[in-house]
Amino acid sequence: MPQLTVAVGSSVGLHARPASLLVAAAGKAVAGGSASSVTIAKDGSEPADARSILSVIALGAGPGDEVVLAAEGDGADAVLQELAAIVASEED
Numbered sequence: 808m809p810q811l812t813v814a815v816g817s818s819v820g821l822h823a824r825p826a827s828l829l830v831a832a833a834g835k836a837v838a839g840g841s842a843s844s845v846t847i848a849k850d851g852s853e854p855a856d857a858r859s860i861l862s863v864i865a866l867g868a869g870p871g872d873e874v875v876l877a878a879e880g881d882g883a884d885a886v887l888q889e890l891a892a893i894v895a896s897e898e899d
Contacts, residue, residue: 810877811887816895820869826860829893833857836889841882845890848875857890 817825833845837858846854847863849872855862857876868874874894878886 808877808879809883809887810875811891812873812875813891813894815868815870815872815874816897817899818870819899820872821863821866821894824899826863829890830858830860830863832890832893836886842878842880842886845878845886
């Protein structure tokens, strides 16, 4: 399963708006068939479903924290690049 490590760029971490953007993009990727699953993990924790807002916020990923994104499916690499851009974005 391809994976990518990325630092959280938002000054509020993966909370509220940044998390909702990530969850929406992950859900769209799975629903559209680009990926069969998308997960996110922090600090070696168990991977969480990146389509779940509660799971993403529960990670407690703050500004500058590194998270590991993973995806399965034919379009996994493209999905990871899109999600990494959202996580690394400095927009709050």
